[in-house]
Amino acid sequence: MLLRYCNKCKEYTLQTICPRCGEKTINPHPPRFSPEDKYGVYRRKLKKQQKRGG
Template sequence: MSDILFCPTCKTYTLNNICIRCKKKTITKKPPKFSPQDHYGEYRRKLKKRIKKEKKPDKEKENV
Protein backbone atom coordinates (compact mmCIF):
# COMPACT_ATOMS: atom_id res chain seq x y z
CA MET A 1 0.00 0.00 0.00
CA SER A 2 1.40 3.40 -0.94
CA ASP A 3 1.33 6.63 1.02
CA ILE A 4 -1.15 9.36 0.27
CA LEU A 5 0.23 11.87 -2.22
CA PHE A 6 -0.53 15.56 -2.70
CA CYS A 7 -0.67 17.65 -5.87
CA PRO A 8 0.72 21.13 -5.08
CA THR A 9 -0.72 22.54 -8.32
CA CYS A 10 -4.41 21.78 -7.82
CA LYS A 11 -4.15 21.00 -4.07
CA THR A 12 -5.78 17.57 -4.17
CA TYR A 13 -4.84 14.27 -2.56
CA THR A 14 -4.42 11.05 -4.52
CA LEU A 15 -2.74 7.65 -4.42
CA ASN A 16 -1.31 8.06 -7.93
CA ASN A 17 2.16 9.39 -8.80
CA ILE A 18 0.58 11.69 -11.40
CA CYS A 19 -2.40 13.92 -10.57
CA ILE A 20 -5.58 12.88 -12.36
CA ARG A 21 -6.84 16.46 -12.70
CA CYS A 22 -3.81 18.42 -13.90
CA LYS A 23 -1.41 15.61 -14.95
CA LYS A 24 1.44 17.03 -12.80
CA LYS A 25 3.75 15.03 -10.53
CA THR A 26 2.53 14.54 -6.95
CA ILE A 27 4.57 14.73 -3.74
CA THR A 28 4.34 12.93 -0.40
CA LYS A 29 2.63 14.90 2.32
CA LYS A 30 4.00 13.53 5.58
CA PRO A 31 4.97 15.26 8.81
CA PRO A 32 8.61 14.95 9.91
CA LYS A 33 9.53 11.87 11.95
CA PHE A 34 9.19 12.25 15.71
CA SER A 35 12.44 12.30 17.63
CA PRO A 36 12.84 12.58 21.42
CA GLN A 37 15.98 14.60 20.70
CA ASP A 38 14.17 17.42 18.91
CA HIS A 39 17.13 19.10 17.20
CA TYR A 40 15.12 22.01 15.78
CA GLY A 41 12.60 22.46 18.63
CA GLU A 42 14.43 25.45 20.09
CA TYR A 43 14.37 27.29 16.76
CA ARG A 44 10.73 26.39 16.11
CA ARG A 45 9.66 27.71 19.54
CA LYS A 46 11.63 30.96 19.05
CA LEU A 47 10.04 31.49 15.63
CA LYS A 48 6.56 30.80 17.02
CA LYS A 49 7.14 33.31 19.84
CA ARG A 50 8.43 35.97 17.41
CA ILE A 51 5.44 35.52 15.08
CA LYS A 52 3.07 35.80 18.03
CA LYS A 53 4.75 39.08 19.11
CA GLU A 54 4.53 40.51 15.59
CA LYS A 55 0.80 39.71 15.30
CA LYS A 56 -0.12 41.13 18.72
CA PRO A 57 0.21 44.88 17.86
CA ASP A 58 -2.07 44.44 14.82
CA LYS A 59 -4.91 43.18 17.03
CA GLU A 60 -4.54 46.17 19.39
CA LYS A 61 -4.80 48.62 16.46
CA GLU A 62 -8.08 47.03 15.33
CA ASN A 63 -9.67 47.56 18.76
CA VAL A 64 -8.88 51.32 18.83
Template sequence: MKFQLRKCIKCNQYTLKEKCTKCNEKTISAHPAKFSPDDKYMRYRLAERYN
Protein backbone atom coordinates in the same frame (compact mmCIF):
# COMPACT_ATOMS: atom_id res chain seq x y z
CA MET B 1 6.13 1.17 5.55
CA LYS B 2 5.18 3.04 2.39
CA PHE B 3 2.67 5.85 2.72
CA GLN B 4 0.07 5.96 -0.02
CA LEU B 5 -1.59 9.34 0.38
CA ARG B 6 -0.02 11.94 -1.91
CA LYS B 7 -0.65 15.63 -2.58
CA CYS B 8 -0.37 17.62 -5.79
CA ILE B 9 2.02 20.56 -5.57
CA LYS B 10 0.14 22.64 -8.10
CA CYS B 11 -3.58 22.26 -7.25
CA ASN B 12 -3.30 20.90 -3.64
CA GLN B 13 -5.54 17.92 -4.43
CA TYR B 14 -4.97 14.66 -2.53
CA THR B 15 -4.63 11.41 -4.48
CA LEU B 16 -3.11 7.94 -4.33
CA LYS B 17 -1.38 8.23 -7.71
CA GLU B 18 2.13 9.41 -8.67
CA LYS B 19 0.61 12.07 -10.96
CA CYS B 20 -2.37 14.28 -10.21
CA THR B 21 -5.56 13.19 -11.95
CA LYS B 22 -6.76 16.80 -12.24
CA CYS B 23 -3.70 18.64 -13.63
CA ASN B 24 -1.28 15.76 -14.46
CA GLU B 25 1.42 17.29 -12.21
CA LYS B 26 3.82 15.22 -10.08
CA THR B 27 2.61 14.51 -6.53
CA ILE B 28 4.56 14.39 -3.26
CA SER B 29 4.02 12.45 -0.06
CA ALA B 30 1.43 14.11 2.18
CA HIS B 31 3.10 12.81 5.35
CA PRO B 32 5.83 14.68 7.25
CA ALA B 33 9.25 13.13 7.78
CA LYS B 34 9.80 11.26 11.03
CA PHE B 35 11.14 13.37 13.89
CA SER B 36 14.23 12.32 15.74
CA PRO B 37 15.70 14.27 18.67
CA ASP B 38 19.13 12.90 17.69
CA ASP B 39 18.95 14.40 14.18
CA LYS B 40 22.39 15.86 13.56
CA TYR B 41 21.32 17.75 10.40
CA MET B 42 18.26 19.54 11.87
CA ARG B 43 20.23 22.75 12.37
CA TYR B 44 21.05 22.92 8.64
CA ARG B 45 17.47 22.19 7.52
CA LEU B 46 16.07 24.88 9.80
CA ALA B 47 18.69 27.40 8.65
CA GLU B 48 17.83 26.66 5.01
CA ARG B 49 14.09 27.01 5.65
CA TYR B 50 14.30 30.40 7.39
CA ASN B 51 16.93 32.05 5.19
Protein backbone atom coordinates in the same frame (compact mmCIF):
# COMPACT_ATOMS: atom_id res chain seq x y z
CA MET C 1 0.27 2.90 -1.09
CA LEU C 2 0.46 6.22 0.66
CA LEU C 3 -1.61 9.32 0.25
CA ARG C 4 -0.07 11.91 -2.10
CA TYR C 5 -0.81 15.63 -2.62
CA CYS C 6 -0.80 17.82 -5.73
CA ASN C 7 0.40 21.38 -5.07
CA LYS C 8 -1.02 22.70 -8.33
CA CYS C 9 -4.68 21.66 -8.00
CA LYS C 10 -4.65 21.13 -4.19
CA GLU C 11 -6.03 17.58 -4.33
CA TYR C 12 -5.09 14.32 -2.64
CA THR C 13 -4.55 11.13 -4.64
CA LEU C 14 -2.87 7.74 -4.38
CA GLN C 15 -0.95 8.18 -7.63
CA THR C 16 2.52 9.70 -8.16
CA ILE C 17 1.19 11.81 -11.06
CA CYS C 18 -1.94 13.92 -10.51
CA PRO C 19 -4.82 12.52 -12.61
CA ARG C 20 -6.37 15.98 -12.97
CA CYS C 21 -3.44 18.19 -14.06
CA GLY C 22 -0.55 15.76 -14.73
CA GLU C 23 1.85 17.34 -12.20
CA LYS C 24 4.07 15.23 -9.94
CA THR C 25 2.53 14.71 -6.48
CA ILE C 26 4.35 15.03 -3.15
CA ASN C 27 4.20 13.23 0.18
CA PRO C 28 2.05 15.46 2.46
CA HIS C 29 3.27 13.84 5.70
CA PRO C 30 5.96 15.55 7.81
CA PRO C 31 9.23 13.68 8.45
CA ARG C 32 9.37 11.46 11.51
CA PHE C 33 10.67 12.99 14.73
CA SER C 34 14.06 11.82 15.93
CA PRO C 35 15.97 13.07 19.00
CA GLU C 36 19.20 12.52 17.03
CA ASP C 37 18.17 14.93 14.26
CA LYS C 38 21.10 14.64 11.83
CA TYR C 39 19.84 17.31 9.43
CA GLY C 40 18.25 19.77 11.88
CA VAL C 41 21.14 22.22 11.59
CA TYR C 42 20.78 22.38 7.81
CA ARG C 43 16.98 22.66 7.97
CA ARG C 44 17.15 25.56 10.45
CA LYS C 45 19.84 27.29 8.37
CA LEU C 46 17.69 26.99 5.24
CA LYS C 47 14.63 28.27 7.10
CA LYS C 48 16.60 31.29 8.35
CA GLN C 49 17.87 32.04 4.83
CA GLN C 50 14.35 31.83 3.39
CA LYS C 51 13.08 34.17 6.08
CA ARG C 52 15.71 36.77 5.12
CA GLY C 53 14.83 36.39 1.45
CA GLY C 54 18.12 35.04 0.25
